[in-house]
Amino acid sequence: MRTSAVLIIAVALVACGSSTPDAPAAAPPAAASPPPWSMPYVQGVEALEDENPDPKIVEVTLAAGRTSTSYIAGKKAQVFAYNGLLPGPLLKAKVGDRVIVHFKNNLSEETTIHWHGLRISDQMDGSPRMQNPVKPGGEFTYEFTVPDAGSFWYHPHINTAEQVEKGLYAPIVVFDPAKDPTYDAERFLVLDDIRLEDDGTISPESSMDGMMSGRFGNLLLTNGRPIKEAVASVEQGTVERWRIVNSANARTMVIGVEGATFRVIATDGGLLPEPYTTNKLTVAIGQRYDLEVTYDQPGSAKLVSYVESQDSGGNATTAKLSAFTVDVAESARVAREIVWPSVTFPDRVADGKATITLDATQTGDMPWTINGKADSMDPLFTWTQGATLDITIVNKVAMEHPFHLHGQFFEILDAKQPGLKDVVLIPPNGTVKIRAFIDNPGHWMAHCHILEHAEMGMMAEILVTPDANAPPMTAMSH
């Protein structure tokens, strides 16, 4: 019974995708020109159709609305979705492209879209402090240039805990034709969890969700489906790029790969100068990690998720679940050699320091604070565009907080966490130092990415004043 219900959903999704006509052919290339770069296909998620023939412009149509799905066979759940898809459709562009998104809100409540990780104008960032929310039935055109290549995602930034839990989240890939290594295939794996009632519907928000740990789900999802259904098949010797995002409300994902070899090749801000190997990878909420996966043996290769829970006696246990399974067919195919491009990050020394303190308070109805204030409307700091800041983030409470800074990238001053980031996990009662490259002028939100914490006070902003002599925003890594 379970299989048939799943098949119906799969067929519905496929039918929806196949109704899209092929993109119109571009103007024929000049006879002597080299073969043009073409945007890679990304498996696992459906892509938005680019409606603009200009190769430097990506123009798409997006709508948020209600639909229903079935997480448990035979049981329906009312959800929110972008273009009727869970997760929402993949936005693809290449570095430097102009992106135009014609957005329509078909929900019965206000919404906005935040383009998580894209260093764009604050007017287009989806912050309800900077943008009037899009009213029910309303429309808004988001327009921006994407300066950095990498894996990103988009989601609402108003009533976020509920709207994201109900299904409004979707991946973004910005390609760099000059630097991206070529793989046999690319995949996006959007990792989520969801809390369901016994009748298969999404649990209503609990008053305790925001006060305490945030909303933890009871079902893990990969690309919007229960993880048991996430299966693909390849030939031994294939080398793939997996782009991974943690889109859960409150759950830090700890992942690994079994039955294949892998290395970490990119983080929030794009490719690493030097890929590295590891056994387990902690993916904070909102963070992205790209893995290079080489299927070097036949059998079953898996993305595994280590899920901590408590047994009936209150003891911590860790379950290892398969979040994505690939059947690898035996083959003599030789894995392609990946030539790593030259990638360098800004070599900047700090010209300022700051401290951000995450804490809780007993007063008022907003229990979570940043620098002593809940949901502060005053900027935490005002800096000038181009500043390089060493920020010490102090967590005074006994639970972790994934701290997200909008509009800028930073490096974590810890050799074990290389790469450009926009989210950093601050351990319980711990302190983490980051070096932030404050290059994007505007009002920028700074908050915990446990969505319930953000809505219950752990939300602030920084102000970056423009420097008239600053160069236009270009890629942070070169």
Ligand SMILES: [Cu+2]
């Ligand atoms: Cu938090």
